[in-house]
Amino acid sequence: MSTQTPDDQAGRSPVRFDTKIAVLLRDDLETWQRLNVTAFLVSGLGTEAPEVIGEPYADADGTPYLPMFRQPVLVFEGSKEVLTAxxxxxxxxxxPRSVFTSDLFATGHDADNRAAVRAVAAAGLDLVGLAVYGPRNAVDKVLKGARMHA
Structure with missing residues (x-):
């Protein structure tokens, strides 16, 4: 948790969070796959780590919108070996983490997705994406060897 809240810092210096939300994508994915995998991966973090979710939004007319993450999501890329490590x-x-395997590109719904992951031992997963959340230094160590997505 940050020592300063975004509301306390509105209009001033940026907030430095003590935690990090990161997505690591395999570097051989097509653009549509990168977008799809990223969306799926981050969708589970708020249920496992509800502290990552901010307050609901509203526009000047009072129209309500769903809350989003309270901090940035950093997207990285790396080789299959970097992702496995x-x-x-x-x-x-x-x-807290979520995974997306190459098998999920061929499934059509949540039950099939879970079955595809369950069918393979952790060491044998053909990972194309990983999302992780936790203390900044721990996430940095997980991402060693990855580079920021361009």
């Missing part, structure tokens, strides 16, 4: 580190550190 990051997955292992996230498991070792027991950080």
């Amino acid at each position: 990051a997955h292992g580190k996230a498991l070792q550190r027991a950080l």
Whole structure:
């Protein structure tokens, strides 16, 4: 948790969060796949770590909008090997995480997605994406070898 809240800092210096939300994508994905995988991966973080969700939004007319993450989501990319190593580190550190495997591109709904992941042992997952949340330094260690997505 940050020592300064975004509301306290409105209009002033940027807030530095003590935690990090990061997505790591395999570097051989097509653009539509990168977008799709990112959306799926981050969708679960708010249920596992509700503190990542901010307050609901409203426009000047009072029209309500859903809340979003309270901090930035950083997107990284790396090779299959970097992704596999990051997955292992996230498991070792027991950080909240979500995975997207290549098999999920061929499934059509949530039940099939879960069955496809369940059918493969952790070490054998053909990962194309990983989302992770936790203390900044722990997430940085998980992402070692990855580069910011361009």
